[in-house]
Amino acid sequence: MKSAVRHFAAFGGRPIFERPLHVGAPNVIDTESLVTELRSVLMSGTLTNNGPRVREFETVVAAMTNSRNCVATCNATVALQIVARAMDLTGEVILPSFTFIATAHAMQWVGLTPVFADVDPVSHTLCPVSAAQCISARTSALLPVHLWGNSCDVESLSELAERHNLKLFFDASHAFNCRRNQRPIGTFGQAEVFSFHATKFVHAVEGGAIVTNNDELAERCRMLRSFGFSCMSEVSDVGTNAKMNELCAAVGLKSLDLIDLLQSINRRNQQSYRRHLSGVSGVRLIDRNANDFTNGQYVVLMIDEHAFGLSRDQVIRFLRAEGIFARAYFSPGCHRAEPYCRSALHTPVPLPITEQLAANIMQLPTGSALGNEQIQAVCHLLQRLHRQRREVSREIERRGGQLASHPHDPLISAPLLREAA
């Protein structure tokens, strides 16, 4: 039990968790049956190029999202590029700045200009009013993101896209098996893209999927995914290699088998965090939208520095020193990252909500690696940091901002320059 401030690992005490807890630690799949399945794939002689496991994976994903078509890919980043190419987008694409950099990079990579709009302060998804202000003669599409599994304001964004004759496709990397007003994510806009990266609650080690009800678009995506081949030897477009392989598909299928269990674990963890953090001033767990069903794969906190007594960055440093590897997704917003920060073209409107979220939002570990005991320890630490905020701030100041890091922390330690409140 840590009682004096010198016992905090950031001040040289012993970390609570020698083996760190991660945001995004892969959920454990039934290893025995997975190994049997992987052996059978390896023995089958078909390892990639639209094999039976990939086709089965696509069938399952299409069924679960109520979509007519699913095109499995090697990851979501390339899937977004393929959709953009398949829809012949040109010029500018409007997307939120408050997202993983892959959303922006995917567009830039295919020669489009990402233009950043602000997000809604409650759902953290693309604000239709801000997006409307970004529309120019060069805009060809809107690319909203269902961040944390929270659905976008699909109705307003569809109406906006229609009014300006823009394509609409969604980055649904966080939102597999989520629903908006009972309707599955995967059926909105011209297409939606999921990620099945190892850090996602269901995963294929690396993987992505394009889902669409537009058969023609699906066919084009399929062709672009495999070098632009329209049949075995005929090339009809400049394609890429974005195929999912059979081993990844086999992992993905096993992971999908466990989806109910993994979702209930996430929900249980969310409730546990909520219970233990209620009453801690300055810490707020972000809620899902009222009519959404979400997969709960991100535990997202807002730190109010004034009320909590320490800044978000300071809280993260203290947690990480203890082996609780909290993250600050997605700080700074994409508009502050290279190369977008260099040109006003990318940021035509002010982004006050993005700035605010990027400075105050953080994520805590969840998933099958965590039980109530670990969650209690994380919350207890937050409670203690708040209770001892004044002594902690004084001690940070005394040390000139120099804090100790966890021995396994890959983030380079930097002095804390900001003053504690």
Ligand code: T4K
């Ligand atoms: N759009 C959005 C909105 C996204 O969030 C993402 C990806 C994409 C598009 C693109 O999807 P993909 O092309 O990746 O399919 C991670 C993931 O790499 C990335 O997929 C994810 N979003 C993003 C939010 O988080 P990093 O750089 O934070 O990953 P990394 O390697 O630091 O992993 C996080 C932690 O998880 C590690 O510190 C340790 C733990 N971990 C991770 C892996 C991979 C493990 O314990 N074992 C593992 O195997 O980006």
